Amino acid sequence: MSEIKWKATRDGYGDALVEMGAQDERIVVLGADLTDSTRALWFAQKYPDRFFDFGIAEQNMLNAAAGLAMVGKIPWVSTYGVFVAGRAWDQIRTTTCYSNLNVKIGGAHGGISVGPDGATHQALEDVATMRVLPNMTVIVPADYYETKKAVIWACKHVGPVYVRFGREPVPIVTKPEDPFIMGKANLINDGIDVTIMNNGPVLWECMKAVQTLKEKGISARLLNMHTVKPIDREAIAKAARETGAIVTVEEHQVMGGFGSAVAEVVVQTYPVPMRFIGIQDRFGESGTPEELFEEFGLTAKHIVAAVEDVLKAKRG
Amino acid sequence: MVDQAKVEELKKIAHRIRCDIIWALAHAQSGHPGGSLSATDICVALYFYALKHDPRNCQWEGRDRVIFSKGHVSPLIFSLLAESGYIERSELRTFRKFGSRLQGHPNIECPGIEVGTGSLGQGLSIAVGVALGLRMDGKPNRVYCIMGDGENQEGSTWEAIMSAGHYKLDNLCVILDNNGLQIDGWVEDVMGLQPLADKWRAFRWHVIEIDGHDMAQCMEALDQAKQVKGQPTVIIAKTVKGKGVSWMENQAEWHGKAPKPDQCREALKELACPAEYFDF
DSSP, X not given: OTTOOEEEHHHHHHHHXXXXXXXXXXXXXXESSOTTTTTHHHHHHHOGGGEEEOOSOHHHHHHHHHHHHHTTOEEEEEEEHHIIIIITHHHIIIIIITTTOOXXXXXXXXXXXXXXXXXXXXXSSHHHHHHTSTTOEEEOOSSHHHHHHHHHHHHHSOSOEEEEOOSSEEEOOSOTTSOOOTXXXXXXXXXXXXXXXXXXXXXXXXXXXXXXXXXXXOOEEEEEOOEEESOOHHHHHHHHHHHSOEEEEEEEESSSSHHHHHHHHHHHHOOOOEEEEEEOSSOOOSSOHHHHHHHTTOSHHHHHHHHHHHHHHSOO | OOOHHHHHHHHHHHHHHHHHHHHHHHHHSOSOHHHHHHSHHHHHHIIIIIOOOOTTOTTOTTOOEEEESSTTOHXXXXXXXXXXXXXXXXXXXXXXXXXXSSOSSOOTTSXXXXXXXXXXXXXXXXXXXXXXXXXXXXXXXXXXXEEESGGGGSHHXXXXXXHHHHTTOTTEEEEEEEOOEETTEEHHHHHOOOSHHHHHHHTTOEEEEEETTOHHHHHHHHHHHHHOOSSOEEEEEEOOTTTTSTTTTTOGGGSSOOOOHHHHHHHHHHTTOOGXXXXX
16 A cells, blocks of 8 residues: 555646647637646646636636537636536536536536635535536546546537546546446445445545455445446445445535435435435535544544444344 | 618518517517517617528528527517528417427527527627637637626626627627616616726727617628627617517516517507417
């Protein structure tokens, strides 16, 4: 585990845009005064004619992207998740999604790990506000490589896509050659007693939790589910049936996000007890990512406790 | 000087469109007459004089793009599309009804509609993106955005105005239906916008102010807008809400309320619409 490399998922976004920009001239990138921190700058430097700064005006930027999509461009809108999935939500809903336009949204600084900037800049509701929109695909990659693959996939897909990524370096736990199939979970570890379903860069904590559980004699299945919508119903139903208990993990409000999406499937297919790791209906605050993960209950220790708790409720 | 014969032809079309608007509302028994009637003349000049389009091929690459930011004037929009030949005039009977392509606010199910609109303050931003994209590709197509004056109260409208000025989008022309009224009353009483023309100028736009019911002025303004280089153009068309139906004129209450069948007959009579319009 000491060989693990760390890299921010936003870097995967920046690199993928540069790579895809070379392959497809239709790709254009729009920024809102956050060009460097969203890593859109890397594309802007390479393809200045295909980058547009819209200033601190996200609502306009979103619909300008919709307009660009209407004339055959593949626009990537780059700003913080809070500003795009909150402030410009009506534009995304009524223009991009209603007319099913080919707009790609890069939601940066997702989750509490943004850290010192505090609650105003920590997107904790974006997955919920995006996944309720018809025609929208929502992806939260777990690490650098998965982010790259998600962005490359989204460039080739026709239709609105929200990809969420984070500011802080996180362990690279997937490999470049691992498959990325939109809407399909990746099995990280098989197990029979319980399933941990992860969404996003908390994956590393889940992997540590699986190890601890193993030492305690608990066999945990770990599914990494990058796609929140469309959710992998098959993998969820199978996990419910085969392991009888589920813990979801996300760096997002537990209401309305990934955990809710999983629960919607569980109750309709094979109801089993569930526990939800995530932000429990409160705002974030300033601190280091480590301090905040501890405070908001997102560490391996918390995941282990949730597993032990859900196992008590497990049937026979 | 504009062609006088063309002026007369357009006036006849505008008359038919006004009849269609009332007729569609009579069948729907809901919808927005006021703004539809105020924007009729300038929109007729747009569709039947200035616009490059092919109603038999809505996806024609060479077409100019029209975005109705004021999507609530769907009675006008669908009447224009019927008159142009995108849809059959008889389809106006289905307006706002279950299963119809003619939704309360337009969407892409209807031929000739580029994008769904209706949430105010959104259309101009879309038009900015379209204009930017067309210019990137060196295309000569023009982009028209039809707005109400009330939606100048939306903050996002000013974001869009700012960006079009910044990017010098001279392929973009806004038609501003300046009827001075919104749902709650006079725009100046609800949330004053004057001096409106100066505001647009301050955001680097070329401003043309006209009487929006003078067909020759409408045509000349659209001609002039095509010649402006280095900045976008807004045609501020001074209009009368409910124009053509005396008891609707300048009455805010007719923004989003359809006349009852008897009132529709009265309106059609005042407009001197042909007998076939009285079939409800």
